[in-house]
Amino acid sequence: MKVEQIYTGCLAEAAYYIESDGEAAIIDPLRETQPYLERAEADGAKIKYVLETHFHADFVSGHLDLAKKTTATIVFGPTAQPNFKAHVAKDGEILKLGKVSIVVLHTPGHTMESSTYLLRDENGQDYALFTGDTLFLGDVGRPDLAVKTDLSREDLAGHLFDSLRNKIMPLADEVIVYPGHGAGSACGKKMSKETWGTLGMQKQVNYALRTNMSRAEFVKEVTEGLVDPPQYFPKNAVMNKMGYESFDEVRDRALQALSVRAFKAAWEEEEALVIDTRHQDEFAKGFIPGSIFIGIDDNFAPWVGALVPDLKQPILFIADAGREDEIVTRLSRVGYDNAIGYLEGGFNTWKEAGEEVDQIAEISAEDFAKIYSSSKVNLLDARRSSEYETQHVQSAISFPLDFINRGMSTIDREKTYYVHCAGGYRSMIAVSIFKSRGFTNIINIQGGFKALQATNLPLSELVEQVTEL
Structure with a gap:
């Protein structure tokens, strides 16, 4: 046995x-x-x-x-x-x-x-x-x-x-x-x-x-x-109960290498969502305007599931060479079966073609500490509420990434906001979503709360952890 x-x-x-x-x-x-x-x-x-x-x-x-x-x-x-x-x-x-x-x-x-x-x-x-x-x-x-x-x-x-x-x-x-x-x-x-x-x-x-x-x-x-x-x-539970398309068919449809021209055409014709799966540091240096970051080297599939409401949403993706199959597999594990291709050659192909490129505004934890004022700085904490309740920067606003679609309407487009999570992955997702929706005054704090703890910022007193999930 x-x-x-x-x-x-x-x-x-x-x-x-x-x-x-x-x-x-x-x-x-x-x-x-x-x-x-x-x-x-x-x-x-x-x-x-x-x-x-x-x-x-x-x-x-x-x-x-x-x-x-x-x-x-x-x-x-x-x-x-x-x-x-x-x-x-x-x-x-x-x-x-x-x-x-x-x-x-x-x-x-x-x-x-x-x-x-x-x-x-x-x-x-x-x-x-x-x-x-x-x-x-x-x-x-x-x-x-x-x-x-x-x-x-x-x-x-x-x-x-x-x-x-x-x-x-x-x-x-x-x-x-x-x-x-x-x-x-x-x-x-x-x-x-x-x-x-x-x-x-x-x-x-x-x-x-x-x-x-x-x-x-x-x-x-x-x-x-x-x-x-x-x-x-609940959508995954229904798929498991009612049935679904063969993974082999899903994979064949998704693993289509598209030229820049074909990628742009599919994006427009299919009203696709473009997900950039590279590391957050690479994404920050340059990305395709309108794309969002959800990196493959972390909890990729659960975050796609939490943030993309429609399982049938057409998806195009940017990937490091050789990781395309992994991305399609992990999407399908949570029911996203409508990936329709990826950019052949990745982001560099886009940049070399002379297409428009955007960047993420970032600040180090040390530099943020120098400009911090609890009464003047708008600081969004993208961690879960249980993490926030345990300890947070004083005056920070709890803004869990899990519910960003719900909280987006509370953000003033005219104000500048700084965003952090625990280590940098979730805040980069949040900032990329803000950017894709036309927000221009959003700044990511590098290193997240771990880096902020090492500065002289005032932190809330440690309280008993509140379990969220």
């Missing part, structure tokens, strides 16, 4: 590969199928099952393409109603995989179809539990991401309380917990940086598994501090 976690850091997402006696199962795969096909081929194994713990909201799963390429059976837990061929398992149903077995445990709460998969080894002993978004290390799944339900988040939290106490906590302490996400995911609030552990340890340290916890206490603690999920979450 082999069990492997396939972890994708930019989404804080864990897929799993289980193999026994030539048969394999994949749990919660990402959109691209090749890594799973290659892993099974290396073992000479046939993929028998694609197991889905629920209809995911934070990414588009690869279950449909993977099943088509392998003839594997897609499995969901009880109450799921997928719009495609799949096996909807019964609670307690046993799936045979080589010499091992997998027990389907219906654990509603995060969503009503949410299920966990209990792996039993060759001797029939409980070995590992694949918990999806029901149980994380240090946390549990937020109960407000279900697709089209009449249940409130408090109702769902109550179901989650029952699922944890009746299905998961009675299992042996030595059972390994393999969750669907780790720290950084918006599917929970207090997730550990560790990506696997034992159930016994979770019983000791996870606030949601306290044995003396009442249902009312559980519901209150699980639901407090929740803010609106990223806008793409």
Whole structure:
């Protein structure tokens, strides 16, 4: 028996590969199928099952393409109603995989179809539990991401309380917990940086598994501090439930190298959004007017998902040579399937063609400190509100990048604003969006809050951190 976690850091997402006696199962795969096909081929194994713990909201799963390429059976837990061929398992149903077995445990709460998969080894002993978004290390799944339900988040939290106490906590302490996400995911609030552990340890340290916890206490603690999920979450959940276009077709359409002339024509004809994926330092030095920055070397896909409202928005992109496929893959993971090409030769081709170029106005943290006046300087803090509440520059305005579309109307075009985040990535996204919408008096602070802390600026007193997600 082999069990492997396939972890994708930019989404804080864990897929799993289980193999026994030539048969394999994949749990919660990402959109691209090749890594799973290659892993099974290396073992000479046939993929028998694609197991889905629920209809995911934070990414588009690869279950449909993977099943088509392998003839594997897609499995969901009880109450799921997928719009495609799949096996909807019964609670307690046993799936045979080589010499091992997998027990389907219906654990509603995060969503009503949410299920966990209990792996039993060759001797029939409980070995590992694949918990999806029901149980994380240090946390549990937020109960407000279900697709089209009449249940409130408090109702769902109550179901989650029952699922944890009746299905998961009675299992042996030595059972390994393999969750669907780790720290950084918006599917929970207090997730550990560790990506696997034992159930016994979770019983000791996870606030949601306290044995003396009442249902009312559980519901209150699980639901407090929740803010609106990223806008793409419900849309991804619908794609996972209803089906989607093959990733191979999405990729073929997106990987079109366009000349400057063809790029400009597609931009105008398709009313496309142009995303520049280079490093923020390179973007600041020069970029195509009207494009926005979302760099590939950070949480690229989640930020596209948070900031681009329409999944069907035509997208053109600027990329460093050799990274085009990576960009298309990461876009498709969160449901943006309408990339229509990239600029051949990248930004340098645009500049060499004599086309118009813009730059970002920037200032160092040290120079900002010299001109700082709490009563005269307009300072926007683009970090999450939880980061702002922990500590911020006095007089700074909390302006989370997550909700920039909502807050844009509060900004006076006639005033000058300075923008910072933690290290420079998010503020560059924010400034680029301001620029694309005609704001001219926006200045990025290099190095973000980390650099500002090293100056003599007055900071708010450190307060107890307020959890946002």
